[in-house]
Amino acid sequence: MSIALRTLLYKEVLRFWKVGFQTVGAPVLTALLYLLVFSHVLDRQVEVYGGVSYTAFLVPGLVMMSLLQNAFSNSSSSLIQSKVTGNIVFVLLPPISYREFYAAYVLAAVIRGLVVGAGVWLVTLWFVELPYAHPLWILFFATLGGAILASLGVIAGIWADKFDQLAAFQNFVVMPLTFLSGVFYSIHSLPAFWQTVSHVNPFFYMIDGFRYGFFGQSDVSPWISALVAGGSFVALTYATLNMLARGYKLRS
Amino acid sequence: MSDPSAALLIDGVCKRYGSLQALDHVSLTVRQGEFFGLLGPNGAGKTTLISLLAGLGRADSGVIRVMGHDVVADYRDARRNLGVVPQELVFDPFFTVRETLRIQSGYFGLRRNDDWIDEILHHLDLHTKADVNMRALSGGMKRRVLVAQALVHRPPVIVLDEPTAGVDVELRQGLWAFVRDLNRQGHTIVLTTHYLEEAESLCGRIAMLKQGRVIALDNTADLLARPIQQSLRLRLRGDVALPADLRAVARATADGRVALSLDNADAVSACLARLHAAGVGLEEIELVRPDLEDVFISIMQEAA
Numbered sequence: 001m002s003i004a005l006r007t008l009l010y011k012e013v014l015r016f017w018k019v020g021f022q023t024v025g026a027p028v029l030t031a032l033l034y035l036l037v038f039s040h041v042l043d044r045q046v047e048v049y050g051g052v053s054y055t056a057f058l059v060p061g062l063v064m065m066s067l068l069q070n071a072f073s074n075s076s077s078s079l080i081q082s083k084v085t086g087n088i089v090f091v092l093l094p095p096i097s098y099r100e101f102y103a104a105y106v107l108a109a110v111i112r113g114l115v116v117g118a119g120v121w122l123v124t125l126w127f128v129e130l131p132y133a134h135p136l137w138i139l140f141f142a143t144l145g146g147a148i149l150a151s152l153g154v155i156a157g158i159w160a161d162k163f164d165q166l167a168a169f170q171n172f173v174v175m176p177l178t179f180l181s182g183v184f185y186s187i188h189s190l191p192a193f194w195q196t197v198s199h200v201n202p203f204f205y206m207i208d209g210f211r212y213g214f215f216g217q218s219d220v221s222p223w224i225s226a227l228v229a230g231g232s233f234v235a236l237t238y239a240t241l242n243m244l245a246r247g248y249k250l251r252s
Numbered sequence: 253m254s255d256p257s258a259a260l261l262i263d264g265v266c267k268r269y270g271s272l273q274a275l276d277h278v279s280l281t282v283r284q285g286e287f288f289g290l291l292g293p294n295g296a297g298k299t300t301l302i303s304l305l306a307g308l309g310r311a312d313s314g315v316i317r318v319m320g321h322d323v324v325a326d327y328r329d330a331r332r333n334l335g336v337v338p339q340e341l342v343f344d345p346f347f348t349v350r351e352t353l354r355i356q357s358g359y360f361g362l363r364r365n366d367d368w369i370d371e372i373l374h375h376l377d378l379h380t381k382a383d384v385n386m387r388a389l390s391g392g393m394k395r396r397v398l399v400a401q402a403l404v405h406r407p408p409v410i411v412l413d414e415p416t417a418g419v420d421v422e423l424r425q426g427l428w429a430f431v432r433d434l435n436r437q438g439h440t441i442v443l444t445t446h447y448l449e450e451a452e453s454l455c456g457r458i459a460m461l462k463q464g465r466v467i468a469l470d471n472t473a474d475l476l477a478r479p480i481q482q483s484l485r486l487r488l489r490g491d492v493a494l495p496a497d498l499r500a501v502a503r504a505t506a507d508g509r510v511a512l513s514l515d516n517a518d519a520v521s522a523c524l525a526r527l528h529a530a531g532v533g534l535e536e537i538e539l540v541r542p543d544l545e546d547v548f549i550s551i552m553q554e555a556a
Contacts, residue, residue, distance in 0.1 A: 005360025015346045086342035090401065092308055093336055094359035095328035223511075252309045 005100040008091065012108030016074055023112060027070050028119040035124055038184060054216055059124045060211045064145060064177045067122045068206065069153035071113030071146040072153040072174050075105045079157025080166050083249075092251065098244035102154065102237075109150030110143060117142055130214050137222055138213030144229050145206035147173070151236040158249050177203045182211075187219050202232045257320065259284045259409045259440035265314030267300055267464075274300040276464040278314070282442060282457075284408070287435050289455030289472070290444045296461040298444045299339060302413050306336045317324060318409055332360060335402035339413040339444075340386065343394050344385040347375070350382045351406055352397060360405035372400045375430050392423045399427065409440045416447060428454065452476070452544035460551055468551045475547050483540045484512045484520055489533030495526060509536070513546075 016023040039055035130139065132218035152174070156170065159164040181203035187195050197219075198204045209225030212218035218225070244250070257269060260282035260314060267275040276295045282288045290298050294438040303309040305316045307323055307330070316323045320329040350369065355515050357365035367456065373379040381389060386397065391521055395415065402410060408537050416424045432454070445451055451458060451472075460468040468475065489493075489510050494502055494510065501513050527534065 003361045003363055004359050007355055011347075011355045014351075018346050082344075085345075086338075086340050087344045088340055089308065089342060090344065090356060091359065093306055093331065094405075095331040095332075095357070095361070096359060097328075229310070247310060251307065252303075 002100060004094065004096045005104050007155055008096060008100065008104035009107050012074070012078060012104060013111055015078060016108070023074070024116055024119055025067050027116045028123055031066045031120040031125050033202055035059065035127060039127065050125065050217075052217070053128070054197070055128045056130055057211070057215075059121070059128055059130060059182065060214045061123070063117045063120045064097040064142070064207045064210045065178050065183045067113040067117030067142060068145050068149045068178060068203065069174065070116040071109040071149040072156070072170070074109035074112040075150045075153030076157040076160070076166055076170070077153075078105065078108075079154065080160050080163060081131070083141065083157070083161075084163070089115030098241065102151075102240055102244055105154050106147055109153055110146035113146035114142060116229055117146075119188050131216070132214060134213045134222075136213070138210060140221075140226065141210035142212060143227065144226075144233055145210065147208065148202070148229065148233045148236060151233065151240050153238070154240050155243065158243055161249075177201055180204075181207050182219065183207055202228055205229050255289065257284065258282060258317070260288075260442065261315070261317040261320075262301070262305070263315045265301070265304060265316060266312045267297075267304060267309065268312055274465050275304070275311070278461070278464070280459050280466055280468055280469055282409075282440060284319075284440055285435070285438055287432075287441045287454055287456050288443065289451040289458040290442060290461065291448065291458055292461035293552065295463075297414060297464040298461055300464075302411055302442075302444070303335065306334060306411070307331055324351065332405060333408055335407035335410045337398050337402045337410070337415050337474045339399070339417065341391060341394050341533055343389075343397065345385070348383050348385050349378060349389070349397055349400075351401055353354045353386065354388060356401045357404045364440060365404060368406065369400075369404065374402050374431075376400055377426060387555070392419055395419055395423065396427070399430075403434075408438070409442070410434065411442045413444050414446065415443070416445065416450065424444045424450075436463060448544040448548055458544075460548065462511065462552060467554075472544070476544065477549070478547055482514045482516065482520055483546055484514055484523060485529075485536075485538040485540055486510045486534055487536035492532050494532065495530045498523065514541075 022129070035055070035058060038058055082091070156166055156169040160169060180198065181196065181201050187198040187204065190198065205220070205225035205228040208218045208220055209222045209229065212222040212225070258281045260280075262281070263279050265275050265278045278297070278301060287551050290301070292298050300309065304311050305318060305323055307327055310324065318330040319333040321327075321333060323330040347355065350373075353369045353372070354365065357363070357369065364384070370379070373382055377400060378396050378400065381393060381538065386394065389397065399412075399415065402412075412433075416429060419427070428450070431441055441454075443451065443455060455472050458468070459466050485505065492497075498512060503511050503513075505511050512523060514523055524537070
């Protein structure tokens, strides 16, 4: 890893760490509130997998949702802020390649996603005891999911010229795909039509695969989830690198 | 193309933004060790040219080299050899001055650069602000940090894009003393400024741009020696109007005087006689040597 890449990665991590109350503490609290409300209301009424309580089912979903949303937020908000304030020039003037640029923003966003995800997991330990059937799948889907959303964040951050465009991307693309991915429910509880729709949502595979790591049960095979998530990551990486190589909206 | 050892080589560069031809076959060479001025009115293409040589934009055609390195094909070496002080007062609000400079060093592949960072901080009178967050600095201090950021990797070529815009006199003097020192040490300096007296006193050679084209490129001394009109500065007594024929060649100066551009010394005596005949009283008369501003206006008018 070059010094330039390490420095950009360090800067991006330091950037969110300096405002950790907002970038880590707040999403952990939000997830905790979701858990308290949903588990209180639904724990005795909803049965998901055999032998798995609703609260236990919900926790990996909340961890992954927080991880994905914060990975997206990190890369997208850093880029839009740098573009709007003009300090993106400090990254564009040095001899940093577009691949290093991409790697640094994605890695930093994955780190933020993992830190927030770990935070949510830690605070929910008080409420439920989780099994860890396949820890490597947990790590695999957490990292890959973070990287997918981080790449999507780089695309959104470069594409958006204004904060409201980025907010629209977050509210009309990321948020619906996250909420309709099975964070709060198993898609087997949905009508057939919505089950089919869920299967074209790549977020569903990230969360389903992540949940498999805990319970050893999932709506689809973890291998299929890995394939879809891996394919999504490759496609997004290709698209993002292509944008960066062309200097789209960065080097006019 | 000539002089591959030039600090900057710009050859046939064109850049278009939509219907605007921002640069139109711009060619010029800046030699190593020069203090070079890039002048022109707003929209002339100065900042576009700097963006292209810094890699912030891409030319539609033409070649740009920094210390012999093509800014596209060999961008890493080109950028390592270039330090740019941008025109806008930009900063990253998350970091202190020292963090900003350490991070900027890292971007250029430099670790443990603190000795040089301390030296720059000292020269720019920023050493007491090293651990202060960027947000807490005044505009002038932020401008100094921009200069420091451009210097962290000791680039042989330094481009200053309007570095003294909105900066107080004290900082301007200190900044120029430092930049002169860098130039004496062998750094090539390229300066754009709206303060033409600065360009006149600092730059050995000057290029003037208008509507994306180079319309003058010469030594500063040769530009000032151009046969241009005499400038007669007058302070009129009382509230009187100039005769109509003189009003056409007159302009008001910042200090409340009237400047008249006249073809030669004979025209000066004729002008004074005309004023006397018209009953215009004079409190003060000064015949000033044409300065760079006069030359600039003359060249811009010729190119119109």
